[in-house]
Amino acid sequence: MVDIVRRYPGQLAKPAFQRRAGMRQFVRRRTTIAFLMCLPLIVIVAGLIIYPALYSIFLATLNKAQTRFLGLGNFSYLLSRDTFWMVIEQSAIFALTAVFFKALIGLVTAHLVNNLPSKGQRKWRGMLLVPWVIPLALSTLGWWWLFDPTHSAFNWLIRGFGGTDVPWLSDPYWARFSVILVNVWYGAPFFLIMYLAALKSVPEQLYEAAQIDGANAWQRFLHITLPMMQNIIAITVLFSLIVTFANFDIVQIMTAGGPRNMTHVFATYAFLLGIRSGDLPLGAAVSLFMFPILAVSAVFILRGVRKRGREIG
Amino acid sequence: MPRSTISRRNLLRTTALAAAAAVSAPYVRHSYAAGKLALGVWDHWVPGANNTLTKLCNEWGEKNKVEVSIDYITSQGDKDLLTASAEAQARAGHDIMSHRAWQIQVHRNVLEPVDDVIKALVAKAGPISPVSEYLAKHEGKWFGIPTTVGSQVKPCCSRMDLYKQHCGIDLTAIFPANDNRDPKLVDTWTWDLYLKSAEQLFKAGFPIGLPMGQTSDAIDSTGAMFRAFGSVMIDEKDNLKVDSNETRAALEYFKKLMPFNPPEVYAWDDAGNNRWLISGKGAGIQNPPSAWAVAKRDNPQVAAQCWTHDMPRGPAGRFVGQLPFFYGIWSFSQNKAAAKDLLQFLSEKEQSRQLVAASSGYDLPSFKSYYDFDTWQKVEPPSGTVYNYPPRGDEQPTITGYPARPDIATQIYNQSLHTIMVAKVCQGNEPIDRVVKWAQNELEGLLRT
Secondary structure (H helix, E strand, O other): OOOOOOOOHHHHHHHHHHHHHHHHHHHHOHHHHHHHHHHHHHHHHHHHHHHHHHHHHHHOOEOOOOOOEOOOHHHHHHHOOHHHHHHHHHHHHHHHHHHHHHHHHHHHHHHHHHOOOHHHHHHHHHHHHHHHHOOHHHHHHHHHHHHOOOOOHHHHHHHHOOOOOOOOOOOHHHHHHHHHHHHHHHHHHHHHHHHHHHHHOOOHHHHHHHHHOOOOHHHHHHHHHHHHHHHHHHHHHHHHHHHHHOOOHHHHHHOOOOOOOOOOOHHHHHHHHHHHOOOHHHHHHHHHOHHHHHHHHHHHHHHHHHHHHHHHO | OOOOOOOHHHHHHHHHHHHHHHHHHHHOOOOOOOEEEEEEEEOOOOOOHHHHHHHHHHHHHHHHOEEEEEEEEOOHHHHHHHHHHHHHHHOOOOOEEEEEOOHHHHHHHHEOOOHHHHHHHHHHHOOEOHHHHHHHEEOOEEOOEEOOOOOEEEOEEEEHHHHHHHHOOOHHHHOOOOOOOOHHHHHHOEHHHHHHHHHHHHHOOOOOOOOOOOOHHHHHHHHHHHHHOOOOOEOOOOOEOOOOHHHHHHHHHHHHHHHHOOHHHHHOOOOHHHHHHHOOOOOEEEOOOHHHHHHHHHOHHHHOOEEEEOOOEEOOEEEEEEEOEEEEEEOOOOOHHHHHHHHHHHHOHHHHHHHHHHOOOOOOOOEHHHOOOOHHHHOOOOOOOOOOOOOOOOOEEEOOOOOOOHHHHHHHHHOOHHHHHHHHHHOOOOOHHHHHHHHHHHHHHHOOO
């Protein structure tokens, strides 16, 4: 037997109203609003980061003409080349040295600026941020002129003081030093501003209590400032490590990987193989080598941050 | 009054035919059909040179009812390479792109064969430079048309006053600005004499400047020098040939020559050697007449003493680095027939003459029959300074990486294996045997399938 439900006009209006109310409720839900507001960003990230990343993984599995699937062939080929091992070593030296000095300089400068009287502090903060604000390609060109192999302004000064020319870009080791120096100059203000923000969030009472207990400045730094800043330091280092490992502009403009390939980093070597030599899949494979290195460091650093967060919580 | 003969049936038939013709007209692949052509062209460094190309394209466009638009793309920061790579991947963009030397081989899978244009040009202008043929031909098909714009060779550009004063060599007598060369005198200009004069000039405080970095000036001239010693990296049948007496002889020669260069040559880019000559500190470089042209503007006294002439001869011959540019038509172009017509027009002798004149003789067409343009005789100072820029005697154009398959040679070239070998020996003081072994290992890698 079939139940026949009679519908009256009044009864029909109710479900429609309920649907509208449900929709309104759905839209009013905080998570939905959050999702909708993030949607443009999600679309941008998917279109400009996730899709290219997946495409480059696909590309890295093809042969030079992009007609045959090689699997991990490009990766195993790269690992069999001495030059590529040199690029790995140089990328590690470049990134680790630069991040270490950026962190150190950032920490020292943040302390100095934090201890300045608040009246003049804003000016110093602004001035110290300048290297980070200038477009990197432009500032690197400026540095290139300072280091110019034949007409270096630094060498002109050194000669003025009776010294001899320094082969800033023509000697491989000086060239490594120069590109790291420019990276530190560019990146240190980011650390400075992050550390300064962290310093300002440390409660003053902790220092007062420590002072009453007789702690000196070094002890206060070691036992109060540093533990309170640990998470910020870890996240800043991670972020900077990612950006520095992927750096392209500085090395490409200043040395293009030379002399003798001894300043190439992953990005410039990928450009050399992928664009200049026309082997896009091999270039993509080089750039993907950064991924596992950075993923592993991200896991360790973020695990530390979470652990400390739980301890504090 | 005559009565009209147009019936209703006739009118309908005529209208239908006219409509059909109008609809089908845009699909006719003929340059006379109205249509559009977009060009992505190398941005010339010589002021005004782009204007001549634009003028020629517009002239052709107006005559053929084709709307031509041109984007000039700089090679600074390899932006031209990036644009071409992006368009090749996206299968969209301009109809015609200019490509530097190796890029035709890189993109040949998405380029339209242009044998018909080449055939027509060769019938009129004679043979094309073997280097251009090597770079643009694959399995018997041409995929690029050598351009006048941007194409160049890199012979010696020397200070004739310094060579005369410190070495007793009169370069204008060996390489006069006319066709009456004395073969015996030309024969004296060898790499041995070059070495001897380099030492004398170094002692006089005016060293020569051979770039030994990883950019094209360094790669082109170093490759030509290796070739003059008979050194080959990989032959056309994929045989490794780098481990040879010829390679060792070339490296031994560089070991003697490089100390007479300024130490910073290992970091020079393509402008480094130009600046060296223009500053008045250097006695000679290997370059197209761009250094001379800039000196003419910035340091006229130096320009007045510059003389462009042949490379020295080595045991295997006299070689000069050539770097041709090409136009390629994308296979996804919507107007291929018009593109071919335009490129044929631009490559003809009269148009090439105007383009060479606009570049003050910097651009070098790939047809030897075009070397009689009067620009190379006219530009000065000094009179006849670039007459010997086009290879006129026994000088053979070559490209670094030749005779390996272009697929392999492009990597030898772009990964700068020649200059790195020289730098390892001369700057890094590595033993020649170890450097040859290193090169062998790199080359084995390049041969992977």
